[in-house]
Amino acid sequence: MDVSQMQRQLVDYTASLFREGFLDDQFTQLQQLQDESNPDFVIEVVSLFFEDSERLVNDLGRALNQPIVDFKKVDAHVHQLKGSSSSIGAERVKNSCIAFRNFCEEQNTEGCLRCLQQVKQEYFLVKNKLESLFRLEQQILAAGGSIPLVE
């Protein structure tokens, strides 16, 4: 594939992610923040998000599997996950966190566990998508092309 083809592919792919709700405008903000002085900004931030999210998801799993669930703690974790996912624009993850919090308020363990599953699923989905996106970008750069600016 030549560079321009790859670039086109990147653009299309990105557009689809937005269209399908995996990413929202906040992600665009991140892309816009990136500049020459910080060319890997988006990747760095997203990587941080991945690490943090996985930790939170694990903590959530542990907390919900306690004999007596500490919903405050669960809620705190979910809250944080919600915050970081919204910061990078992982829309679907964020939305599932909102639902999650409602169950926490109700102190509904079942509901929470279900939400946790949902959150995990959305998280892995967006992670894959983003990784594909970055891969494509790297390929373009390696081929000497430049990343087409979104928007």
Add this chain to the structure above:
Amino acid sequence: MDRCMSTASSTPIRKVSDGVSDQFPAGLRVLVVDDDPTCLKILEKMLRNCLYEVTTCSQAEVALSMLRESRTGFDIVLSDVHMPDMNGFKLLEQIGLEMDLPVIMMSADDGKDVVMKGVTHGACDYLIKPVRIEAIKNLWQHVVRKRRNELKEFEQSGSVEDGDRLQKASDELDYSSSVNEGSWKSSKKRKDDEDEGEERDDTSALKKPRVVWSVELHQQFVAAVNQLGIDKAVPKKILELMNVPGLTRENVASHLQKYRLYLRRLSGVSQHQGGVNTPFMSPQEASFRSISSFDGLDIQAFAASGQLPPQSLASLQAGLGRTTTSTGVAMPIVDQRNIFSSEISKLRFGSVQQLSNSGKQVSLLPGLPTSMEPKQLPHPHQSVQSFGSIGLQASEGTSTFLNMPTSLRTTLSTQMHGVHGNRSSPSMMQMSQTQSRNQSLNEMVGGHASGIPSTIGQQIFSNECSGQVLDRDRTTINGRSAACNPVSQVSSVVDFSMNHMTELPGNGFPLASATEVSNLTSRGMFQEGRKMGLKGSRGFAPSYDIFNELHQPKTQDWELQNVGLNFEASQHLNSIIQSNTNHAPSIMGGQGFSSSLKNGQNINMLVYGNAVVSAGEANEHGNTENSAQRPNIHLVNTSFRVKSEEIPDLSCEKLLIPDHFGQDDLMSALLKQQQGVGPVESEYNFDGYTMDNISV
């Protein structure tokens, strides 16, 4: 934002301080606290892209210790609400108590309760995550807003007992102005009333009665603080050390807070402030030497505005010596300008000193109610000087203080005039309230600073004038009513412009006829007799401008502003004034200056002197309003009378402000004027004079 902002790193801005005004808000020092690393990184990048200086922290405790270590090291704090080690609201409270910095809360939680909690705990704003770059870009507004509010508070707190303090001040000051005091007091009372009204105009919100932190008072405060050590200085101890009757712990506490902020601003935010004040300062410096005196003046003005006893002015001068001792003079008036003002005051001070040859008190400081009396004139020099210093100080410290636009102006003028300063500085200061004048003065001062100077000057003037006449005049002077103010202010301003009063003329220095200035130098001032306000206040304004601009490097002339002319004129004036004594040389102050300004001569002082002198003469002539034409003594009639108070004895030497004549003559003149010349006083309204005109 896009990739272009490469400065992400660092902070480009610290250097902003140089250019402050240009760079702001770049360089704003932000501390971000968030336990979420993703958010933290994003915020950091956003802030950097906005050219802010960012420090990140993931723990509240660490953030607190960072803030404690460097109280002035940050301008604003961004904090997350939900954090593991400490509740964000608790952190918010702590910061508010200890450092009084603006704090912005952030959270993904947008529930009404949480947001309400933010409000009740004192957060300046609450951002919902995800935070967008647009919200980050405008972060600086909170810093500016807070500073402005602080200034206002300061000013207001300063003026708590305006009336009472004034009384006390006048008593204490004892500028040899028994007459003044008497009249001053009464006029002061009246003035206060009027002032309040007039102050309305004053943007610096000196409107409420307040404890006037006169230069002297402020110096005492600073001395006490230094003695205790800034970190250990607690209001109670400071109060004890100061040992000022009538001063309450609350007064000291609020003043202390402001002072701290001021210091912080100076050191840390100088950049920002610089921006704000810079205009004021830079030009001023050169010309402003007088400004330094201005500080004194400011202080005076400050004092004047409230209670700056002439003595304090004098002391201020001494202290100021120019330089404004950046004492955070209480002149909060000038916000940020303080720094600027201080510079100016320095300048002024220089000039003031000249004026004060007589070493009179800085009666120039309009604010200084004290000596403003004509009697004081002899003091005027000193007062002026002190005033100047006060002004300077005021400016420095007070930039915020000084911002007291109106009052400061007078002070400034006073300083400048040195002569003026003596006078009613305190009153002047108040008068300056009339703000219109001050404003002009302020303008003169240099934009921001001008606020101060003018105020100071004005104050000074007003003080001086107001001392007695000023108060009354204030209305007139300021055009509004305090005629005195204008005059005083103008004069001070004029003086300030010392360097070249010419500047003043620009302002439209009341010297309306400015042309005469040369002749007038003494006249100038008075020419406008009516102008008292020096041409409608412009006359003085110029001086004020001078302050600001300091263009007039005549510098020292500044006080004498008219020095060039002034001296001669002043001498004439002085003599005349003295002879005229009655004619409230005060008028001259304003008027003379204007004219002198025109001539570019140091109308500043001269004007003052002229004013004084002219006033004297003018008075004779019955307030020739335009008599300014007459060289020298065209005291701007009546209006100058006010000046007489103000015009601190400019001991003719300097002509700057016929201190000598000063006060006595002026006083009498003023008094007379007040009585008779009612209208004249209005002339004085330095409104025209008020530095505004001094479009320097």
